[in-house]
Structures are given as structure tokens and as C-alpha cells.
Amino acid sequence: MANTQTAEVNAGGTTTRAHLPSNKDMWVFVLGDLVIFSSYFIIFEIYRHQQRQTFLSAQQHLSLSIGVVNTLVLLASSWFVAQSVQLTRAGEYERAMRLTVGGGLCGVVFILLKAYEWSTKIGHGLTFGSNDFFMFYYMLTGVHLFHVALGLVFLGVVFFELRNPKLRRVSMVETGATYWHMVDLLWVVIFALMYVMR
């Protein structure tokens, strides 16, 4: 990973020094956020262990197919955003902008799918207070959804900076991408814990 980056930066001729993508402030956020989410996951595991039958039977109500589509949508968005970082480093700003928009649209699709999923669950009477499984379901997906919405704000800032030749900065695009990949990573863990794990 670090090697390919160094090679690309060299090809661009801007710097010869390996560097941390984005900036240290964003990495403080990402690492801390992962610690906070890990604590939620551990608490989820403890409750799941205590009420194994409740959790397994409640899990049957989740739609694995919507979960898979959601995962694919976010993975696609991460690919768009990663490509946009490469293109920004290469100076192809027009294409980088289009891919950033693509990543953001995937985020919007993710939110719409989640809204549909929540509304069908609520329609079936499976709400926040139904049981501990659905409490964790709404809490974890809700907090993650907040991160997705915030990620759209970050991608929006990246888009407007890319659009203005005076503001274009590789580090800013990397910062947005770092955040977006974290959102993706967290979803993959939530998907595995809530939808897949039996």
C-alpha cells in the first residue's frame, strides 16, 4: 500500500517522501471512532451471548438480500472514492469530480435502502423497543447512518474544492476518502455481526 503510493507520488514528480494519506487529525478521528464502535460491538456480543435464542430468532426477520445490496453499494462507493484519489494525484480533476459524485450517489442509495428497510420493519411491528436484538439493530444502523450522512457532507466539501482550481488539494481528497472508507469498513462489520453471524 505505502509502496504503491510512494511510486505514484514519484511519477507525479511532486515529492519523493512517503507520507500518511490525508492528515493526522483525520486519523485521530478514524482510530478513536473505531475504538468507540468496537466498544458497541463488544457490548452487542455480550448481550447476544446472554440471549442467544432471542437474537437468533429475531435475526430471521432481517433481509439478507437488502443487506448484501447495501454492502455492494457501499463497496462500490469506496471504489469510486479510491479511484477519485488516484485521479486527483494524477491531475485528472474532471474525472475525479465525477467519481466523487458517483461515490456520494451510492451513499444516497444506501440511505434510501436503509429507510426502506426500516419502514418495512416498523410496518411489521419490529421497533426499537421490540427486543434487545432490534434495539441494537436500530442503534448500530442508526449511528452508522449518521456517519454516512456526515460522509456525504465531507464528499460534498471534496467536490466543491475539486471544482475550484484555486482550492484543489490532494490532502483534502484523501481526507474525505479516509473517512468514507471507515464508514464502509464499519458497515461491513455491522453487516457481518447483525445479518450474517448465526
Add this chain to the structure above:
Amino acid sequence: MSAVSAAPVVTENARPAWTRRPKIDQWICWWTIPIFYNLFGLIFVVLTRVMPPPRPDITPEQIVAFFETHSLTIRIGFALLMFFIGFASVANGLIALQIKRMSVSPVFAYAYIGALVVGGLPGCLLPAFAFVAGAFRPDRDPQIMVMLYDWCLLSFVGSLGCFCTQNMVLALAIFLDKNDILPKWLAYMSIWMIVTELLASPVFIFKSGPLAWNGSISFYVGTAVFVVWEFAIIRLLYVAIKNQSPTEQIQD
């Protein structure tokens, strides 16, 4: 503020030496923060017993017994809080001043102070008087005691959402600031605070489990993040005051 830095040459002999130290006014305010947070800890944890919060899922008899056992310390603790709660505004004023040094409109500083005033009422004063009223006459009808108990703890933990605005204002001010008064990572940390504060609202629904008012997620994770954030901002305020030029002009 500006009077201290402008005056020293003229009145040099009339004033004690320590008052002539640059930014002594801000340093006095800064030192109140560690002292009064320790006092708040003592009041909430040792005396009034609202931290860590007692259980929401206990019987009326147990609630009456709780008030009988802790009647005296609850009243002493909240009496002390009445004297010391105002000092929170010194720390907030100090942060608001640093926001005013940023390249953002002072409206952020005003909003920061205002948001904390909004949060301080349900977060400190309303719960204090509910608990004091309970401790004042523990021989009341147990159902009334249950109401005072619920009122105090729902208000104390469930009002954390009121502090979202404070953290949003601070985060946005830091992101927009070009003077680098406070580091950007503090703005990101404030986003953690917003997330953990949002997760305090479910205490209005659950009487047990991780999202109840004594829950591992609603209370403990949120409190742990708050402690980290608080240590960071105390340290960063120290650095910000240290780096501030005594003659710097601050916008009104």
C-alpha cells in the same frame, strides 16, 4: 483582558508583581477548570450519588430506601453544587474567547455559551432540585418518590442531547478557522461527542440494558468519551493561551 496588558508600565509600583504577569487574568480562569472539575466529580460521585447513576429498574421501596440512606449527602452535595455550578461558565467563557480569536464570526462564541446555558438547566439544576426535594421528605408517598427519582435521572442523563449544539458550533468553528487556534482533531473529537450524546436519548424508552440511564452505551461509553474530550480541551486551552500574544486584539 486588554486593560491588564495595556496598563503595567504606568502603575508598575502600585500593583503587586504577580498581577503584572502577562495574561494573568486568563491563567487564573484556566486554573479554576481542573479545581472545579474535581469538585464536580466529588459532588456527583461521592455525595449526591447521581454518577454512576443508580438503577432505573428498582422497586418503589428500594427508591425510598435510597433517599433515606443518602438524604443528608444528597442535600449537602447539591447545596455545594449551588455554589460551584457557576464556575462552569468561567471555563466556557475561556473557550468562547478562543473561538473569538478564530477567523469566524463571534456568533459562534455566543452560540457556544448559549448552548451550554440551555444544557446546564436540565443537565444540572432540574435534577438537583428533584433529588433535593426527594431527600428533604423521604417519608412521602412512595409513588411521589418514584417520580422525583425518575425526574432527576431522566433529566440528568437524558438531557445530554442539549450539548450537541455546543459540540457542533465548536467543531464548525475549528473547521472554518484559518488561525489554527485549536487543532482540527479536537473538531473531529467533538463529532464523537455528538454521536454519544445522541445515544443518550433512548434512556426515555428503556428501563434496563445498555441504553437505559445507567446503561453501558448511554452512560459509560458517553462518559468515557467526555472525559477524554475534557482532558484534551483543558490541555489545548493551556497551549492556546500560552501561544496567544498579550497584545493581541480580539474582535468584539
